[in-house]
Amino acid sequence: MTENVWILGIHMTPFGKRADKDVLDLAAEAALAALKDAGVTMRDMQVMGYGNLRGQTSGQSLQKQIGQTGIPSYNVSNACATGSTAMRAVMMSIKSGESDMGIAVGVEKLYGAGLLTGNDVGSGPETWTPKGRNGAIKNLDGYIGTSGMAGLFAQIGMAYNNSDPRANFELFARISEKSHSHSTLNPNAAYQNKMSLEQIMNDPMIAYPHTRSMCSANCDGAAAAVLVSESKLRTLSLEQQRRAVKISASVLASDPWTEAAQEFPDVSTVTRNAAIKAYELAGVGPQDMNLVELHDCFAAAELVHYDNLQLCEPGGAIDFFNSGATWRDGKTPVNVSGGLQSKGHPIAATGIANIWEVATHLRNEAGPRQIEGAKVGMAHVIGLGSSCTVHILEKSSL
Amino acid sequence: MTENVWILGIHMTPFGKRADKDVLDLAAEAALAALKDAGVTMRDMQVMGYGNLRGQTSGQSLQKQIGQTGIPSYNVSNACATGSTAMRAVMMSIKSGESDMGIAVGVEKLYGAGLLTGNDVGSGPETWTPKGRNGAIKNLDGYIGTSGMAGLFAQIGMAYNNSDPRANFELFARISEKSHSHSTLNPNAAYQNKMSLEQIMNDPMIAYPHTRSMCSANCDGAAAAVLVSESKLRTLSLEQQRRAVKISASVLASDPWTEAAQEFPDVSTVTRNAAIKAYELAGVGPQDMNLVELHDCFAAAELVHYDNLQLCEPGGAIDFFNSGATWRDGKTPVNVSGGLQSKGHPIAATGIANIWEVATHLRNEAGPRQIEGAKVGMAHVIGLGSSCTVHILEKSSL
Amino acid sequence: MPIPIVNYLALEPQPHLVAQQCTACKAKVFGRHNACPNCFALDFTEVDVPTTGVLKTFTIVHHDAKGVPVPYCAAVIDCGGMTVMGNIIGVDPDPEIITRGMEVQLKTYSLGNDAEGVEAIGFGFEPV
Amino acid sequence: MPIPIVNYLALEPQPHLVAQQCTACKAKVFGRHNACPNCFALDFTEVDVPTTGVLKTFTIVHHDAKGVPVPYCAAVIDCGGMTVMGNIIGVDPDPEIITRGMEVQLKTYSLGNDAEGVEAIGFGFEPV
C-alpha cells in the first residue's frame, strides 16, 4: 500500500484586482499562509509543485522569495487544471515515498486580461500561405466557428442532452443567478454583489447565450496547499490532525478518443471518466457529496457537469437544477463559493482554490457561507485540451 | 518499498535542422519509436510526461496525433531539465503505484533560434519608469552584467577553483575539441564534423572565452522514453527484460540558498547536491561510471561539472581533463555523444536525449561510438533558475 | 486558381470537405495526423464528407478577438456522422432564426484576393 | 533629480549599492523580497555595500541581444563579502587588461535623459 495523502494547510488569497502585487507576491502570500495554516515552514517541505500560465514564473523563482532549501519544483501547465496538476505532482512525490511533505502553488495575474478569445487575427497576409496541419491561410477564429471560450462553452451547453430545448438562455442565466447569489457570502470573491436574473440577462452579450456576468471573471489570485503523508501526519499535533483534510481521491485525466471531440471540445467524456474513477477510489458516491465545487467557467458548463459528475440522473441536469438542489440550501450545494463567474478565475490558481473552498467547509471554517456538517466534498476542474482533475476530500476522523 | 522503475524503450530523433517537421511531428517520431523500441503501444501507457518550452504544445496535443486513451499528461517546464522532469513525473506515477507503464517526451524546434541571450532591449522608454522588484528603468542586459547564456557560463568557468588561471580560453577550447571529435561517431548529432583547436579558437567570439563552436547548438529534435515498473517488467518477454535499463537513481533538485547565487547563477551547488543524493540512492560512486553525459551547454560548464559530479578530486578538474580521462578512450568518458555543442541542444529534448545516449551504451547498441562493456552511466542536466537532474542508469541483470 | 481557407476544403468538382479516414478502424479526422488517435494505425485514406447536415448546437458571437467581424453564428454540424465546425451563413445570426436540429448545406464564399490576385475561398453552412 | 538604473543604486551622498539584510540571519540580497530565502524571516534592513571590491570572474560579450552595445565586459565582483554583478568600465574590454583578482571601484555614468529631461544613472566598476 502506498501512502494516503492529506492536506495539512491550505490558503486562497482574496481574488480580484491586486494591482499592488506582482505574480510572486501573490504566490508568496498564498504559500506563506498555507505553511502557517499547516504549522510548518519551508524547512519541512521536500517538494514543490508550481503553476503559473501567464507570468513566466517558476517554483524556483518563488523559492527565492520564501525559502531556498534545494527542493525540486515541478512547474506544470495543464490549462485550467494547472493548479490541481501541481498538487498531483506533490501527491505523487509523497505517495512514491520520495517525500513526506510538500507544497503546491498556483498563481495568476489576469485582471483586465479581456476576453479569452483566440489570438488577434491581425491584418491579412500579403500572400495567402497555407500553414499548419490544416493548411489554414488565415486565423480561423470567426471563419470556421469560434475559438473564443464563451462561444465554445455556449455551444457545449446548447448541445446538452441532445439539444434539449430547455437548455436555453434563461436557464443558463438562472444558473449564474445562483453563482452571483452565493458569492455575496464569500469575502474572498472578486465580485460579491448579488445580481438579478434581469440584470444578468440584460448584461452585454458576449456569445449567446452567455452575457458578461455568465462568463468566468478574469482576476488576480493565488492558492497553495501543503500536503503530508498519513504516517507523517500521525506524528504531528492533535490539532494538526484534526484540521487536516483527507484526499480520498485525486484523478487527472485527458480526453479519450471520441469522434466528435476531434473537431469540437468534449468536456464531458473526460469529466465523466475522471469522476467515475474518483468515486471508485474514494469509495463514496455522488449522493454522499455535501458540497461540490465544479468548473463553471461559463454558466452553460455548470449544467453539463451536473450530469458528468453524476450529481443527477443521466440526462436530468435541467430538472436537477430546477429542483433547487444546487443552491446552498439544496440537496447538493454546488459552487457555494460563487464559482468562477463571481469568485473569479485566475487560471492556474483555480485548481487549488476550489480545493481550498471544499476543505474550508470540511474544517467547519467557512464562516457565514459554511455548509453545516459537511463531511465529504468534491472539487472539479477542466481545462480545454483537455485535462480534468477530480478530487474528493473528506473531513478528518483522526 | 516502492517500485523500482526501468526504461523499457527509448528513442532520440536525429538532431539538427528538421524543417519539414513541426513540433508534434518530432514528438510523435520520438514517441512512436520509443513505444516500438519498448514493444508496447499507447494502449499500455497509463501516464504521460511532456516537455516543450517554445512550441506551445502539450501532451494532450501529442495524444491527438498518436493515440488518445484518456491518460493524464503532466506538461512540465524546468528550463534545460524539462525533458528529465517529464521523465520524473512518469517515474513518480509508477513509484506511487498509480501506473505501471508510462511515456515521457521532450521536444523542441530551435534551429535558427539565434543566440540565447536576454530579451531584445528595444528602444529606450519615453520616460524612465522603474519596474519590478529592482526598480529597473531599462532592460539590464549589457548594463549590469549580461543575461546571455554564453557570457554567464563563461564567467562560471572563469571562476573555477578560485579563478585558477589555467581555466582559460585554450583549456575551454580543448574541451570543445573533444566534443567535436566525439560527435564524428554520432550519426544523430547536429554537427558531425571534426574541428581543430585552431578552428575552434578562431571561430567568431560570442562571449570570451566562448567562441561559436564552444556554445550549445540550437537545433530541432525530440526524445522519448517508455518507463515500466519492475514488477510489470518481470511479466514481459526475456528480450524486453534484457534490453531494459534500470534507473538506479533519479534526482531533481533546485538551488539551495547561497549568498553568491542571489546575484549570479550557481550551477555548482545544486549539481553537487543532486549528484551526492544520486550516488547514495544508486549505491555506486563516481569511479563506477563507465560513461557520463553531462550538461556542457558551453565548454566552460563541462569543466566545473567534472568537479561537481565528483568525477575528479575536489578542485582537480583541470588536471583531470588534461589527463585525457574524459575522452572516449579515457578512464571516465564524458559526452561521447558529442555533447550539446555538437550533438545539439533542443532544450526540452535534452534531458531525455542524454539518458538515451547512456542507455544505448548500456544496451551495447551504440554502434561505432560504443563504450565497450558499459554497465553503469550517468546523465546530468541543469537549467538556470536553477533545476538539475541527475540519473544513474544500470545495464539489465534480469 | 482560388485557394481554400483550409486544406480539407476541396473546391472541385463541387465544394466539399475531405476527411482523413483511418484504414484500420475507419475513424475520421480533419487535417494531417501522425497516427490514428483511436487505434494508433499509421495509414489514412481521404473520404468525402456529405455537404448537408444537421445543426447540433450553435452560439452567436458578439465579442471576439480584434479584427473578427461580429456578430456571427458559430456552429457544430453533424454531416452524415462526421462532426464539423463551421459558421451558419446566409441568414441573420439570430437565435430566433437559427435553431438546433435545422438542416444545413455547405456553401462557399470569397474571402477576397491577396496581393497577387489569388482569391481565397471560405465555407459555411446555410439553412436548407 | 537623476534616477538610478536600479533601486539598489543609491546616488547620495556618494554613489553606492544598498542591500536588503535579513534581520534574523544577516543574509543579504538586492531588491525587494517577500521573505529571507535563507531563514524565511520576514524583516529586512538596508545596509550599504562597500564601493570597492575584487573582480572574481568576467566575460567579454561580443554578441548580445539587439540594441545592446558590444563588446562589453560583464563581471562578478566581491564587495566586502557581497557578490555583485556589474560591467567593468573605463578600460577596454580586453582579457589582456582585465584580470581575475584585480581591485575595482564602483563608478557611475550617465545613461542619457528621457523625454522629460530626467537623467538616468548607471553604474559599473573601474580598475583601481
Ligand SMILES: [Zn+2]
Ligand atoms: Zn484507427
Ligand SMILES: [Zn+2]
Ligand atoms: Zn534570514
